[in-house]
Amino acid sequence: MEPLTPKQQHVxxxxxxxxxxxxxxxxxxxxxxxxxxxxxxxxxVRYLRRKGYVVDAGGHRGMRLSPEYLREVExxxxxxxxxxxxxxxxxxAEQNIEGHMDLGNLFGRYKGAFLLKVAGDSMxxxxxxxxxxxxxxxxxxxxxxxxxxxxxxxxxxxxxxLIQKDRIALKPANRRAGYKTRYIKQFDKDxxxxxxxxxxxxxxxx
Numbered sequence: 609m610e611p612l613t614p615k616q617q618h619v620x621x622x623x624x625x626x627x628x629x630x631x632x633x634x635x636x637x638x639x640x641x642x643x644x645x646x647x648x649x650x651x652x653v654r655y656l657r658r659k660g661y662v663v664d665a666g667g668h669r670g671m672r673l674s675p676e677y678l679r680e681v682e683x684x685x686x687x688x689x690x691x692x693x694x695x696x697x698x699x700x701a702e703q704n705i706e707g708h709m710d711l712g713n714l715f716g717r718y719k720g721a722f723l724l725k726v727a728g729d730s731m732x733x734x735x736x737x738x739x740x741x742x743x744x745x746x747x748x749x750x751x752x753x754x755x756x757x758x759x760x761x762x763x764x765x766x767x768x769x770l771i772q773k774d775r776i777a778l779k780p781a782n783r784r785a786g787y788k789t790r791y792i793k794q795f796d797k798d799x800x801x802x803x804x805x806x807x808x809x810x811x812x813x814x
Contacts, residue, residue, distance in 0.1 A: 615652065616652055617765060623746035691704060736808050756801060776794050
């Protein structure tokens with residue numbers, strides 16, 4: 609992609625940060641943040657569009673990062689490692705990301721995929737151990753029987769998800785420890801499906 613001037617780069621970083629907070633900035637807000645005239649902010653954003661870094665999705669706050677730029681970021685930085693997830697926040701908000709890991713083509717390309725470090729031994733019978741990283745494909749729904757990441761009261765948990773009539777069952781996989789399946793009302797506002805587990809990375813041999 610065509611390189612950016614330092615000022616264009618600063619504006620792109622501001623836009624990226626605001627999008628990560630799920631609050632796309634208006635051109636007026638960009639101008640205010642950098643102490644620019646609104647016309648100057650308009651010109652900077654226009655250059656970012658011309659160079660292929662942002663696209664206009666329509667509306668007052670319709671600015672989005674282009675697919676081409678997102679692919680370039682992923683290829684350069686790798687897959688984001690999420691350290692925490694809070695209810696009401698975008699998963700990939702800047703404050704939630706601890707770093708990046710380059711997976712190459714190991715798990716294919718999943719748009720928006722992220723890594724989450726596993727804490728505990730509740731899924732050892734599925735080959736997912738304490739300290740492993742699971743590769744998560746973001747989804748707000750999941751098919752019956754798939755292993756997924758579910759947010760419960762601000763705590764992300766990895767379990768096999770069983771879809772039942774009016775509830776979901778979060779089934780652990782550790783027969784020796786005897787962990788119990790947890791049942792949650794399907795439309796409980798404190799429950800949020802974060803994604804499907806598509807891979808697992810071991811960081812140490814035990």
